[in-house]
Amino acid sequence: MRALHPSSWWDCFLASDPDLSRLKMGLRALLGLGLTLAALAGLSPLAHQPMSLGMVGMMVGMMTSVSVQDPLPRQERLTLLCVPGVAAVAVCLGAFCAPNLVVSSLVFLGVIFLAVAARRFGPRGTALGTIAFMTFFFSLFVHASPAQLPWMLASVGIGSMVAYGVRAWVVPERAFASLRRTLRVYRRSIRLLLAELAQVLQAPGGRFPEKQIRRAFRRVNEGAMEIEQHLERVPQEHLPPGLSKEEVRGHLLEMELCAERLASAVYQGLHQNSLAPAERQELRARMTxxxxERRGPRPFPAGTGAEPLPFQEPSACAAKIQRALGKLREVLALPLLPPPGTSRLPAIAAVEPPPEAAAPPAQPPALHAATRQAIQATVAGGLAMIAGHALSSTRWYWAVVASFVVFNRASTRGDILLRAWHRALGTVVGVLAGLLLATVVSGHRDLEIALLFACAFLGFYLLRLSYAWMVFWFTTLLVLLYSLTGRYSPDLLYLRLWETLAGAGIGAVVAGVLLPSRTRVRVWQNAAEVLRGVASSLDVVAVPPGPANGRILVERVRRIDSKLREVRESARPLIDRVFFVGQDTRRLVHALASIAFFVRHLEPPGASPSGEEDALRKAAARLAEKARLLASTLEDGGLALPPGLDDSPLAPLEGEARNLPPLELLLRRIDAALMELHDLVRGLPGHPGPRPAPIPSVPSR
Known part of the structure; x- marks a missing residue:
């Protein structure tokens, strides 16, 4: 069984973190905290200052190592150089305001507003705003005084230098090395897809796990998109001489399309139950x-897709799967980076899409998204202060921190509600785990210190998988910290639990009632962008052939893929199982994913004029117009569908039963998916039309 094979586990592990970004984040946090702590522990006795005041520097060393997320090395270094100044200003403000509760609370609200509003300046503003908030909070936490500022500023400087060294030299970002690694892991992911398809073919009794194949489709596409992001960061001069980024993109797209065609052929064969048991067994053996085959190019071995099936008359589906498997084998046998000038992309007409009708200029929003969210976070922080003081006059800041972080990296009401839920869940489970852990390891100082660093590493390592995991490990870390300092008590943990629940709940309520940004509207807007990308791709099919340019194929595919990823990210709060909502949104995402899949495999008709090719071009043009009409309907939000969408542009091509050309088959499937989307839009809230029938979770390939 594949699940029991060691290489399968290893492939799954590598595919979960192909560029080691999560491992790097955990290591940076661990080294930033550990090295700053070691430096401060050595200097603290010399300066005759308590280690508690150095917590600000340890926080700067840890948070700076992971918060700076600028895409380019030069931008990253500039942000790292800005950190000491921002942190020093925040520490000075906290030290001068700490003696007066009213003044410190008002200044704290001002810091919250500025920290969130700074997100309008991109990753640099987000990182500096987060560091400013945390350093001001820690200066209040340790009850700093102006007389203690020199040591605290020195600790900030040490933490900043440690973070710079960790990011620049110890665990740096090397763009080309990350690109090569993600390409290598992507090949492993495709081989993992082969193992999954072999397992599907082995399913007894004709069972056919649709979700497994759908997940395989998505994983292949998401991996390609991640490589595209790494390729953007690689300077052209770092690539091998003569190799262009377009050729790398072409090689990547060819791998992706070959893997998708194989999975699609398997899906179709199982969905239609058109594979004989002997054919399933033979195809499974070839895929296995x-x-x-784990290493580089090698001659075609027997039974991997290069030889015909050992049957007199294999079924059409079996022959199709065999051809797709052979094509994938050819692509996987190529070098990791293609030699210059070997792009094998299909020739696509280099034409400009027809100009769209001029739309009335959109009214700019009254408030920038960052400003709106800053107002929300500030109001939530003020209410959290009141609630926190009602629960405890000394630990009220836990509620404020909880209300602040639910707005971090969240843009809509649904994002904030989901983040608040993860904050509450992680805290509850973390408190329970902390109570158990403190009972077991209490008194074993070395073990407690080791577990403290392990919790810091695991918290940041799992952050990108789930925010709740990070909260869980940091709550456990806090328990160990209190145990080390002799301040541990169950009552303190219960207080943290109630303070966190109060702060997260207040943040969620404020996001829902004060200047809310609806998640559903954001999903519709992103869906409209996907449909416009689909229309542009159909325009390429609709026009007569022109000068060939393979780059256009990659650009139009990636444009749609990136927009579809935005749809999935914005729709995640609505389709999360916690809230038991979002069936319409889930079906909308599935319909868009089906359309994007079929469009990815479109190729224009040939150059030879014929009546059928002209009819296909006209049908593609009408499908493009249908996609634009649906996009306008979704973006407007009124869901008032224009007339004429119920007609199929492919109706004139209907005739007696025949083998459809690949282009016509894809156009028919795009037409069917657009009609499903049309029916879904008619049934969405806000439109008086009838509710549509459920859309299958996986469309017929």
């Missing part, structure tokens, strides 16, 4: 054999 190709999966076990």
């Amino acid at each position: 054999a190709l999966w076990h």
Whole structure:
């Protein structure tokens, strides 16, 4: 079984973090905290200052190592150089305001507003705003005084230098090395897809796990998108001489399309139950054999797709799967980075899409998104202060921190509600785990210190998987910290739990009632962008052939893929199982994913004029217009559908039963998916039309 094979586990582990970004984040946090702590522990006795005041520097060393997320090395270094100044100003403000509760609370609200509003300046503003908030909070936490500022500023400087060294030299970002690694892991992911398809073919009784194949489709596409992001960061001069980024993109797209065609052929064969048991067994054996080929190019071995099936008359589906498997084997046998000038992309007409009708200029929003969110976070922080003081006059800041972080990296009401839920869940489970852990390891100082660093590493390592995991590990870390300092008590943990629940709940309520940004509207807007990208791709099919340019194929595919990823990210709060809502949104995402899949495999008709090719071009043009009409309907939000969408542009091509050309088959499937989307939009809240029938979770390939 694949699940029991060691290489399968290893492939799954590598595919979960192909560029080691999560491992790097955990290591940076661990080193930033550990090295700053070691430096401060050595200097504290010399300066005759308590280590508690150095907590600000440790926080700067840890948070700066992971918060700076600028895409380019030069931008990253500039942000790192800005950190000491921002942190020093925040520490000075906290030290001068700490003696007066009213003044410190008002200044704290001002810091919250500025920290959130700074997100309008991109990753640099987000990182500096977060560091400013945390350093001001820690200066209040340790009850700093102006007389203690020199040591605290020195600790900030040490933490900043440690963070700079960790990011620049110890665990740096090397763009080309990350690109090569993600490409290598992407090949492993495709081989893992082969193992999954072999397992699907082995399913007894004709069972056919649709979700497994759908997940495989998405994983292949998401991996390609991640490589595209790494490729953007690689300077052209770092690539091998003569190799362009367009050729790398072409090679990547060819791998992706070959893997998708194979999975699609398997899906179709199982969905239609058109594969004989002997054919399933033979195809499974060939896929398993190709999966076990782990290293570079080699001659075609027997039974990996290069030889015909050992049957007199294999079924059409089996022959299609065999051809797709052979094509994938050819692509996987190519070098990791293609030699210059070997792009094998299909020729696409280099034409400009027809100009769209001029739309009335959109009214700019009254408030920038960052400003709106800053107002929300400030009001939530003020209410959290009141609630926190009602629960405890000394630990009220826990509620404020909880209300602040639910707005971090969240843009809509649904995002904030989901983040608040994860904050509450992680805290509850973390408190329970902390109570158990403190009972077991209490008194074992070395073990407690080791577990403290392990919790810091795991918290940041799992952050990108789930925010709740990070909260869980940091709550456990706090328990260990209190145990080390002799201040641990169950009552203190229960107080943290109630303070956190109060702060997270207040943040969620404020996001829902004060200047809310609806998640559903954001999903519709992103869906409209996907449909406009689909229309542009159909325009390429609709026009007569022109000068060939393979780059256009990659650009139009990636444009749609990036927009579809935005749809999935914005729709995540609505389709999360916690809230038991979002069936319409889930179906909308599935319909868009089906359309994007079919469009990815479109190629324009040939150059030879014929009546059928002209009819296909006209049908593609009408499908493009249908996609634009649906996009306008979704973006407007009124859901008033224009007339004429119920007609199929492919109706004139209907005739007697025949083998459809690939282009016509894809156009028909795009037409069917657009009609499903049309029916879904008619049934969305806000439109008086009838509710549509459920859309299958995986469309017929």
